[in-house]
Amino acid sequence: MMEKRSFKWANLYLVFVFLLLYAPxxxxxxxxxxxxxxxxxxxxxxxxxxxxxxxDTRLIRIALDTLKLALSSALAATIIGTFGxxxxxxxxxxxxxxxxxxxxxxxxxxxxxxxxxxLLILFTMVGFQxxxxxxxxxxxxxxxxxxxxxxxxxxQEMNDSMVTAARDLGANSxxxxxxxxxxxxxxxxxxGYFMAFTYSLDDFAVTFFVTGGGFSTLSVEIYxxxxxxxxxxxxxxxxxxxxxxxxxxxxxxxIQQGLxxxxxxxxxxxxxxxxxxxxxxR
Amino acid sequence: xxxxxxxxxEDVSKRYDEMEVLKSVSFxxxxxxxxxxxxxxxxxxxxxxxxxxxxxxxxxxxxxxxxKKVNDVPPNKRKVNTVFQDYALFxxxxxxxxIAFGLRIKKMNQKTIEQKVSEALRMMRLEGYAxxxxxxxxxxxxxxxxxxxxxxxxxxxxLLDEPLSALDLKLRTxxxxxxRELQQRLGITFIFVTHDxxxxxxxxxxxxxxKEGEIVQSxxxxxxxxxxINRYVADFIGESNIVEGTMVEDYRVAFGGKVFECVDGGMRxxxxxxxxxxxxxxxxxxxxRGNLVVKIDTQLFRGVHYEIIGYDxxxxxxxxxxxxxxxxxxxxxxxxxxxxxxxMRFDETEEEFDARIETYTEEGERV
Numbered sequence: 001m002m003e004k005r006s007f008k009w010a011n012l013y014l015v016f017v018f019l020l021l022y023a024p025x026x027x028x029x030x031x032x033x034x035x036x037x038x039x040x041x042x043x044x045x046x047x048x049x050x051x052x053x054x055x056d057t058r059l060i061r062i063a064l065d066t067l068k069l070a071l072s073s074a075l076a077a078t079i080i081g082t083f084g085x086x087x088x089x090x091x092x093x094x095x096x097x098x099x100x101x102x103x104x105x106x107x108x109x110x111x112x113x114x115x116x117x118x119l120l121i122l123f124t125m126v127g128f129q130x131x132x133x134x135x136x137x138x139x140x141x142x143x144x145x146x147x148x149x150x151x152x153x154x155x156q157e158m159n160d161s162m163v164t165a166a167r168d169l170g171a172n173s174x175x176x177x178x179x180x181x182x183x184x185x186x187x188x189x190x191x192g193y194f195m196a197f198t199y200s201l202d203d204f205a206v207t208f209f210v211t212g213g214g215f216s217t218l219s220v221e222i223y224x225x226x227x228x229x230x231x232x233x234x235x236x237x238x239x240x241x242x243x244x245x246x247x248x249x250x251x252x253x254x255i256q257q258g259l260x261x262x263x264x265x266x267x268x269x270x271x272x273x274x275x276x277x278x279x280x281x282r
Numbered sequence: 283x284x285x286x287x288x289x290x291x292e293d294v295s296k297r298y299d300e301m302e303v304l305k306s307v308s309f310x311x312x313x314x315x316x317x318x319x320x321x322x323x324x325x326x327x328x329x330x331x332x333x334x335x336x337x338x339x340x341x342x343x344x345x346x347x348x349x350k351k352v353n354d355v356p357p358n359k360r361k362v363n364t365v366f367q368d369y370a371l372f373x374x375x376x377x378x379x380x381i382a383f384g385l386r387i388k389k390m391n392q393k394t395i396e397q398k399v400s401e402a403l404r405m406m407r408l409e410g411y412a413x414x415x416x417x418x419x420x421x422x423x424x425x426x427x428x429x430x431x432x433x434x435x436x437x438x439x440x441l442l443d444e445p446l447s448a449l450d451l452k453l454r455t456x457x458x459x460x461x462r463e464l465q466q467r468l469g470i471t472f473i474f475v476t477h478d479x480x481x482x483x484x485x486x487x488x489x490x491x492x493k494e495g496e497i498v499q500s501x502x503x504x505x506x507x508x509x510x511i512n513r514y515v516a517d518f519i520g521e522s523n524i525v526e527g528t529m530v531e532d533y534r535v536a537f538g539g540k541v542f543e544c545v546d547g548g549m550r551x552x553x554x555x556x557x558x559x560x561x562x563x564x565x566x567x568x569x570x571r572g573n574l575v576v577k578i579d580t581q582l583f584r585g586v587h588y589e590i591i592g593y594d595x596x597x598x599x600x601x602x603x604x605x606x607x608x609x610x611x612x613x614x615x616x617x618x619x620x621x622x623x624x625x626m627r628f629d630e631t632e633e634e635f636d637a638r639i640e641t642y643t644e645e646g647e648r649v
């Protein structure tokens with residue numbers, strides 16, 4: 001009886017916390033449909049703010065730029081970060097390896113403002129034009145440590161004697177990398193890319209420092225518009241972004257589920273010609 | 283170099299920092315034989331395997347495969363394949379792809395690969411498992427996949443690093459037969475590493491007994507079992523009674539308070555020696571008819587036989603394997619034949635041992 005009661009309290013607490021966390025977002029979404037034009041009182045339902053968002057070509061361009069930036073910087077960071085993780089993993093001296101890993105982790109925990117400011121100083125010192133490229137490089141820079149952190153555990157889980165076995169069976173270093181190491185750590189690489197993508201997508205501070213030349217991302221744009229006075233167009237835009245993020249999370253969940261199901265399915269199939277499909281054409 | 287030699291070690295040593303794991307080892311491996319490196323963990327047997335495969339470099343000395351020095355040849359360029367202790371199968375590939383790995387690296391065409399892999403699957407009795415995931419295979423099946431994956435490359439030498447240690451007893455015995463049969467059928471040189479003396483005795487043409495980075499004794503299973511060079515080998519291979527004695531003269535040895543006829547010789551008169559008698563060579567009899575009289579101390583039922591421990595009047599412990607029961611506390615006689623006695627000198631090297639045997643053994647008596 002007592003147990004059941006306390007269990008209910010725990011549930012209530014959980015609901016309360018989530019309500020608290022989601023209330024501002026819900027409030028914001030709610031008023032994105034307000035015909036009144038302010039967030040003081042809800043006067044009627046309308047789609048007009050959404051219409052305004054889609055008619056705002058500048059905003060659309062910025063949204064596409066942001067997406068392009070996130071996709072490309074995450075890709076670059078994933079490539080660099082994956083090889084970085086492999087590099088750190090194969091450092092023989094434990095001390096050196098731990099030092100390298102610490103340097104990686106420091107970048108993760110250091111405040112965005114400091115990273116942004118230092119990158120700004122760097123870019124202006126070397127006379128780099130601020131714009132898409134500077135933001136792109138900055139995003140790669142802060143995404144790499146995340147990728148390293150996602151990939152490294154997969155490497156540590158990997159059975160090292162697999163690499164030895166592949167060498168024994170005649171594989172050179174490149175073949176070991178492409179056929180053994182990379183396939184083994186693919187889940188980590190995908191997770192790393194996803195994380196880098198979301199980090200890039202919602203970064204404000206670093207971008208704010210290093211952007212220029214008319215280039216802007218959604219976070220920076222929303223910030224500057226909000227400062228000029230809140231228009232419900234921003235609510236609409238934020239709602240769209242929120243739904244997009246939600247879609248990403250749901251999509252990621254289903255991709256993971258699909259991967260696992262696929263694996264189970266593949267083991268169940270007894271079609272003798274199936275192996276030909278599994279053969280990678282090289 | 284003998285024409286039949288496939289691998290030769292010339293004074294090969296290996297040290298890691300301060301640790302010398304291999305002390306100037308030399309040996310020849312002949313084509314088409316089953317070799318076993320036998321010794322406790324840390325004796326350097328896996329190091330020898332790694333040196334042959336090319337996973338580590340020798341600190342000193344030359345390693346020759348097929349007459350060519352291979353010290354600087356990377357593992358992927360050696361015609362040698364390995365079956366690893368943990369099998370080291372690729373979990374992201376199915377059974378077929380695991381076995382096909384080496385062939386794909388060699389860029390063989392799909393048809394040849396399919397043919398060779400299905401042949402390997404048939405050889406290892408794995409037909410129908412081609413599309414299974416590695417995670418779906420049992421320990422014994424994984425073992426077979428690992429062997430198939432190595433053998434499909436048609437290596438000159440197959441290295442096996444304690445491949446049976448993860449299997450249960452019944453499966454292990456089964457695999458011993460199978461490996462032996464496989465080796466004889468294919469005619470490939472097998473080098474098998476183990477710490478299990480039973481495995482070594484059952485499968486090998488030749489055993490290298492190792493201790494602390496050195497080969498203590500090499501020979502056929504029968505040679506090593508019947509004529510161990512010293513206490514270490516006698517103790518490591520099978521059960522044995524080892525007592526101290528004195529070599530009165532050639533073919534006469536004293537121990538347990540009596541002088542016995544034996545088949546060993548070539549020692550100094552009255553030299554202190556160690557005498558080995560295997561427990562299964564001792565036969566329980568009445569005190570009057572036995573060569574030695576012991577008092578039974580303990581008895582254990584081992585299934586196949588009773589393991590009986592007794593002490594003679596000098597206090598030496600004697601272990602007897604007998605299918606007949608003894609009575610604890612009773613005095614019994616132990617009878618044995620002169621050829622059951624094996625005499626070992628203290629600190630004799632393998633060369634000295636072989637040379638001594640040459641001098642006192644008649645031509646052809648010992649092969």
